[in-house]
Amino acid sequence: MIALLQRVKRAHVDVGDRRTGAIGPGLLLLLCAEPQDTEAVAEKLLAKILKLRIFSDEAGKMNRSVQDIGGGLLIVSQFTLAADTSGGNRPSFTGAAPAELGRRLYEHAVNFARAQHPVVATGEFGADMQVELINDGPVTLPMRM
Structure with missing residues (x-):
């Protein structure tokens, strides 16, 4: 799994005119599943975060x-x-997990996080989302498990 963490003063996600998630101070986690990932990998990553x-x-x-x-x-x-x-001018996304696996691992990661931490909000898998944040620091960390 690939993660990009941003320490934030606040952040929220909108899908159309609907707010799907919002937090005050904390972490914005952008999360990408890869084809070889498993639920155990998602749990290890979230526990570390x-x-x-x-x-x-x-x-x-x-x-x-x-x-x-x-x-x-x-x-x-x-x-x-x-x-x-690394190729031409159009990025390739073949390194991302297929949609069904990506959704399953994303939902597993969210459920694991909610079992471990009281304040967890989300975007919407597969949706066109608008993410707004106030970066704190800035502190931005890439992670990979």
């Missing part, structure tokens, strides 16, 4: 996790993270 110490403590050091601060987690599916741009 929830414990990742990227929020400041009293001394200003990145020493707290999203769980430590009681922050939100906004999970948005994003197959374009698997883009291969």
Whole structure:
């Protein structure tokens, strides 16, 4: 799985005129499943993200996790993270999981996160989404499991 994490002051996702998810301070997680991924991979990635110490403590050091601060987690599916741009001028997305597998792993990741953390919001798998955020720091981290 490929993840792009952004520490945010706030973030929300809209599909058309409907808001599907919103958080205050916390993490925006853009998530992409790859063909070889499994539920165990999704769980390992989410467990790591929830414990990742990227929020400041009293001394200003990145020493707290999203769980430590009681922050939100906004999970948005994003197959374009698997883009291969090594060829011509049009990216290839063959590295992303097929839609059925991607949906299953995305939903599993969301359910796992909700079982571990009280504040989890989402986008809508496969939808044309508008994501708005106020990046905090900025702190943006790529991850791959």
